[in-house]
Structure formats: structure tokens, C-alpha cells
Amino acid sequence: MNICIFEDLFITRLAPLNYLRHTSKLICGADTLLEKIVNFFPAKTPLTLHSRKYIAPYLAEKFPKAKINELSEGDCIFFNSRVVFKAEELKAITKLFKKENNTAILQDKVIIAFHLTKEKVEQYREIVNPEDDNLISYADVEWLELNKIESDSYRLINYPSDLILYNEDQLNYDLNREMKGKKKLHIGKKCNIGKNVVFDTSAGRIYINDNTVIEPFTYIKGPVYIGENCTIRSGSQIYGPVRIGGSCKVSGEITCSILHWYVNKQHYGFLGHSYLCEWVNLGAGTTTSNLKNNYSKIVLNIDNQNVNTNSIFLGSIIGDHTKTGIQTMLNTGTMIGISSNLYGAGYHNKKISSYSWEDASNNEIISYEIEKAISTARTSMNRRNVNMPDAYEKMLRHVYETKDENLI
Numbered sequence: 001m002n003i004c005i006f007e008d009l010f011i012t013r014l015a016p017l018n019y020l021r022h023t024s025k026l027i028c029g030a031d032t033l034l035e036k037i038v039n040f041f042p043a044k045t046p047l048t049l050h051s052r053k054y055i056a057p058y059l060a061e062k063f064p065k066a067k068i069n070e071l072s073e074g075d076c077i078f079f080n081s082r083v084v085f086k087a088e089e090l091k092a093i094t095k096l097f098k099k100e101n102n103t104a105i106l107q108d109k110v111i112i113a114f115h116l117t118k119e120k121v122e123q124y125r126e127i128v129n130p131e132d133d134n135l136i137s138y139a140d141v142e143w144l145e146l147n148k149i150e151s152d153s154y155r156l157i158n159y160p161s162d163l164i165l166y167n168e169d170q171l172n173y174d175l176n177r178e179m180k181g182k183k184k185l186h187i188g189k190k191c192n193i194g195k196n197v198v199f200d201t202s203a204g205r206i207y208i209n210d211n212t213v214i215e216p217f218t219y220i221k222g223p224v225y226i227g228e229n230c231t232i233r234s235g236s237q238i239y240g241p242v243r244i245g246g247s248c249k250v251s252g253e254i255t256c257s258i259l260h261w262y263v264n265k266q267h268y269g270f271l272g273h274s275y276l277c278e279w280v281n282l283g284a285g286t287t288t289s290n291l292k293n294n295y296s297k298i299v300l301n302i303d304n305q306n307v308n309t310n311s312i313f314l315g316s317i318i319g320d321h322t323k324t325g326i327q328t329m330l331n332t333g334t335m336i337g338i339s340s341n342l343y344g345a346g347y348h349n350k351k352i353s354s355y356s357w358e359d360a361s362n363n364e365i366i367s368y369e370i371e372k373a374i375s376t377a378r379t380s381m382n383r384r385n386v387n388m389p390d391a392y393e394k395m396l397r398h399v400y401e402t403k404d405e406n407l408i
Contacts, residue, residue: 001094002076004128005037006050008111009137010158011082013302016319016337016354017160017277019399020392022051022059024081027258028163029170030178030207030225030243037079040090046072053133054398058391069130075101076121078114078136084155084166086173096149103147105154109138112154114146159302160317160335161309164273167258168241171223175205188212188228204240233266245278247384256290256313260320262384274315277322277338279380285327288315288334298333301351309333319354321377329360338399339373355400370400 011023018026024034031039038047047066049059056068077097079085097103097115104114116124124144127134141148155166179186184201187193188209194216199206204223208214212226215234220226224238227246232238237253244250245261252268260278265271267284274288290313292298298314300307316334324330325343336342337354344361352358355368374396378388 002046002048002072002074003037003041004048004050004071004076004078005034005081006078006128006136007052007081009135010110011052011135013159014082014157015302016335017163017275017317019338019354020055020058020277020320020395022049022055022081024049026157026163027243027245027260028084028157028166030174033081033084033157036085036087037090040085040087048072048076048128050078050128050136052135055395056130058389058395061389061391069128071121071125071128074118074121076116078111078116080110080112080156082157083112084157084170087177089154100147100149102144103149104141105149105151106138106141107151107154107156110156111136111138111141112151112156114141116144120144159300159307159309160275161298161300161311161314161333163258163275164256164314165309165311167243167256168223171225171241171243172204175207175223175225178207179205184222194218194234206240209246227261231266257315262381262386272315273313274318276316276318277320279321279377280318281323281380283324283326283328283343286324286330287328288330289332290315292332300333300335302335321373321380339368339377339396341368353403370397373400 005024007023011018025032048071049066049068051059059068093113101115101117102120105112157163184205185199186207190211191208192213196217197214198219200221206220206222207225209228211228212230214232217234218232218236220238221240223240224242226244229247231249233251236251239255242254242257244259247261248259248263250265254271256273257271258275262278263276264281269286271288272290295312298309314333316330318336319338321339322336323341328342329347331347331350334350336352340352340356342348342358344359346360348358348360355373357366357368374393381388
């Protein structure tokens with residue numbers, strides 16, 4: 001049995017988080033959405049990643065054992081990259097498709113997963129192939145004449161705020177599976193834990209990965225996952241649910257947030273109910289508002305439409321390589337594109353395009369020159385001994401050229 005993790009027509013609503021990555025590489029809980037699927041199956045299970053054409057070359061470098069936009073021969077199960085799957089759900093889907101071939105599981109006409117026999121896979125190569133830029137939709141189910149099973153129980157990531165909404169439940173689930181039994185605290189190999197560090201597991205487990213430094217007088221309340229090679233500065237206050245990726249440097253107060261790898265938040269300041277992509281750098285005193293004074297539900301502007309998150313809590317959604325100056329203040333429900341720079345006194349706009357320099361003191365916005373943006377991004381990566389592949393640079397240029405349009 002082969003598996004394919006696909007991107008569907010609705011992935012544009014997750015910008016800017018998936019501008020530079022496959023949608024399944026978004027994070028909810030301790031792992032990426034991709035890892036939740038791939039880790040369920042045997043290691044040698046053939047994998048296809050179906051994606052937008054402009055990120056395909058980069059995916060080919062990142063996943064050399066996987067096929068990109070190319071289906072293997074034989075039966076295949078297709079999984080939506082926007083679904084937060086649990087192991088029990090994947091087990092049930094696999095069991096179902098052993099009995100019900102050429103069948104799709106749908107939720108409000110969104111494809112959750114579907115199965116194709118060898119013959120149908122050959123037919124579907126008209127849609128999934130390296131030449132065409134086709135994102136999967138409900139119309140494919142009709143075209144393939146699949147059997148349909150309706151469901152309402154799956155957790156779909158429709159908007160960036162959903163990653164924060166589902167994070168606590170998923171983080172507890174992931175940590176319970178990783179730390180079986182009564183164990184509440186895991187400290188990895190070669191970690192350096194300073195004096196007077198408090199690990200509070202009264203509300204959830206805490207997992208510290210290998211080679212991480214936690215400096216003295218730090219307070220960590222679970223559920224919390226901290227990746228490998230991190231530095232948690234002295235006096236930090238981390239209130240779960242929090243997920244911090246590998247090679248991050250953090251300080252200040254953090255609550256209910258998700259940080260990708262290589263995030264710098266080395267100074268004081270509050271970060272709450274926020275999602276930060278790779279290579280984000282928050283200047284000293286940067287603070288996110290995550291709750292309105294009138295306690296009203298937070299509304300996001302996505303694809304030029306107002307979307308009610310149905311939550312009173314949401315901080316900032318920040319794309320890759322974006323940086324903030326000292327004392328930057330971010331409003332409730334702020335969305336910032338990739339490679340932007342924010343500075344100046346006062347609150348910034350709630351929606352900031354990619355490649356923008358925004359001065360909050362006079363609301364002036366300047367377009368970031370692409371060559372300078374790439375140079376800065378390359379320098380940031382080199383400082384952490386990470387080389388920028390040509391395919392990655394081409395993605396940066398593609399996003400710049402499309403000016404935050406739907407990147408399909």
C-alpha cells in the first residue's frame with residue numbers, strides 16, 4: 001500500500017504559514033501534521049507528496065526518499081495535509097479502505113482521505129503529475145466516481161488560528177504517547193539544567209529534547225514540548241500548551257504558542273496564542289496582545305474576507321524570516337507575511353504583507369527589495385550553519401513576485 005499526502009484547494013487560507021513549506025509541515029501539538037501520518041505507517045511505506053508546483057523542487061531536496069507529484073504503481077491511500085490525524089483515526093481509515101476500495105471520506109464536501117485501486121491510480125495521473133499544478137478538490141471525487149462516506153469528527157485546519165485552537169488537546173495527546181505510563185517529565189541526553197528551574201507538571205507533561213540548555217530561575221508549566229539544541233534564557237516563564245521547535249532561543253513570557261525551528265525570542269516580552277515560523281526574530285520587548293479589552297471574538301482577514309475565529313484568544317501569526325525591532329507592539333489577531341520588518345513606536349497594522357518594512361510611528365510602509373531580503377535571510381541561516389539551497393531561494397522569489405496572491 002502506498003500513501004500520498006495531498007494539498008487541496010483550501011490551502012491558500014493558511015498563508016503565510018505554508019508559503020515556504022508543504023502544508024503538512026505545519027505544526028499542531030509536538031509534531032508536524034506530516035509526521036503524525038508518516039510515523040503511523042511502516043518506515044518503508046512508499047510516500048508521495050502532492051504539492052504546489054513552485055515548492056516541488058525544494059520538497060525533492062528535503063524528502064529524497066519520497067516522490068513529489070508522482071504516484072507510485074499500486075493501491076494508494078490519500079490523506080489531506082490539513083487534517084490533524086490521531087493514530088486511532090489513521091488505524092480506522094486504513095481498516096476501512098481494506099474493505100471499501102475506491103472510497104472517499106468527506107466532511108462538508110472537503111476530502112479527508114480516499115483510497116484508489118491500481119487502475120484508478122493510473123487514471124488519476126492525469127491530475128497528480130509533475131507537469132500540472134492541480135490542487136485536489138471534491139470535483140476529483142466525482143470525476144473518479146468514488147464511493148462517499150460522510151463524517152463530522154475530523155479536525156481540519158481551515159485557518160491559521162485553528163492550529164492554536166487544537167494545540168492543547170493535540171500536545172497532550174502527543175506527549176502521552178511519547179511518555180507512556182506515569183512519567184511526567186522527560187529530560188533528554190546532554191541537557192544542561194540550571195539551578196532553581198521549576199518544572200510544573202500539575203497541568204500536563206513536559207518533554208525536553210537532547211542538548212537543550214535551560215538557564216537558572218526558569219519556570220515551565222506543562223504541557224510543554226521543547227526541541228533539541230534549544231536555549232531557554234534565565235528567568236523565562238513558559239505556560240503550556242507551548243511547543244518550541246529545535247534550535248530556538250527564547251526568553252520572556254510565553255503561553256499557548258507554537259514555534260517552528262530556528263526561532264529567536266531571546267529577550268523579555270510577552271508571546272501568547274501565537275504561531276511563529278522558521279527564522280523569525282523578535283526584538284527586545286516585542287509584545288503580542290492576545291485578548292481584546294471587550295472580550296469579543298477575534299476576526300481575521302483571510303483572502304479579503306473577514307473570518308470569525310470563534311475565540312477570544314489569538315496573538316500573532318508570523319511568517320518565515322520576519323523580524324521585529326525593540327518594543328514592537330502587535331495587536332490582537334495580527335497576521336504578518338514572510339521577510340517583513342516591523343519597527344517604530346505604536347501598534348502595527350493587523351495585516352502586513354510579505355516583504356514589507358512597516359514603521360508604526362507614522363504608518364509608513366516600504367517594500368523590501370528582494371535581493372536585500374534574500375541576502376539577510378541567507379545571513380540568518382548561515383549564522384546557524386544552515387545553507388540556503390537554490391530551490392529555497394527560488395521559493396522566496398516566487399512569493400515576492402506573486403505579492404501575496406493565491407500561490408497556486
